[in-house]
Amino acid sequence: MDKVAKIMVAAAAALTLASCGESSQPSAAPGSNAPSAAAPASTPKKLVGKECTADDIKTTGKFGEKPEITIPDSCDPPTKLITKDLSVGTGPAAKSGDSLEMNYLLVTWSDKKVLDTSFGSETFKLNLGAGDVIKGWDQGLVGTNEGSRRLLIIPPDLAYGAGGRGIQPNETLVFVTDAVKVGPGTGATP
Structure with missing residues (x-):
């Protein structure tokens, strides 16, 4: 026993x-x-083989207010840059070479958490098309009017690719941007 x-x-x-x-x-x-x-x-999980559209991403808030972004689990991150005007301002439209002052909120796709925001602090200044920012911003902000709120869904190849600045490799980025000021470029990085 x-x-x-x-x-x-x-x-x-x-x-x-x-x-x-x-x-x-x-x-x-x-x-x-x-x-x-x-x-x-950092490995995106393929759920249904259907890419999300701008309409699948839910946002709250008006121009000037800190937004919230909700990314669904029912679709995959898009592989191409997606832009959608959430509200259109009446000021000048941004073109390459213009000087912009922006507010933004960034959510990373993989963890659906806010990574960075300028709301509640200073606006972010850039010269559009000068390489001051990631390619997704240089391309995705063209045409935004001063006073507009725009959604940007940026695939890794137009963002940070292999990663950096707190961004994981192959991360899709989701921004809500407010074009606070659009004006003629200064020719120098702000």
């Missing part, structure tokens, strides 16, 4: 260790960039 009890204890311990091994995969700590062994956080 003593031998049988030892075998049962050993079997139970082996089962416990085996199940712990399966369920205790290393995972990234919240907010870290360390990937999980099971599924890296």
Whole structure:
């Protein structure tokens, strides 16, 4: 009986260790960039094989107010730049070479969290088309009128590609931008 009890204890311990091994995969700590062994956080999961459109992304707030962005789980990140005017201002339209003052809120697709915002602080200044910003902004802000709010969904190749500045590799970026001021370019980076 003593031998049988030892075998049962050993079997139970082996089962416990085996199940712990399966369920205790290393995972990234919240907010870290360390990937999980099971599924890296930066790898977008294909859900349905249907890319999201601008209409799938939900936003709140009016021009000048800090927005909220909601990214659905029911579609995949788009592979091309998407822009959508959420409200159109009456000021001049931005063209390459113009000087812009913008407010923005950035949500990263993979974790659906706010990564950065200028709302509540200073506006962000740039010369459109001068390479001051990521390509998705240089391309996606052309035509925005002063006083407009625009949604930008930027694929990795027009954003940070391999990553950087707190952005994970191959990350799709979702911005709500407010064109606070559109004016003639200064010829110099602000």
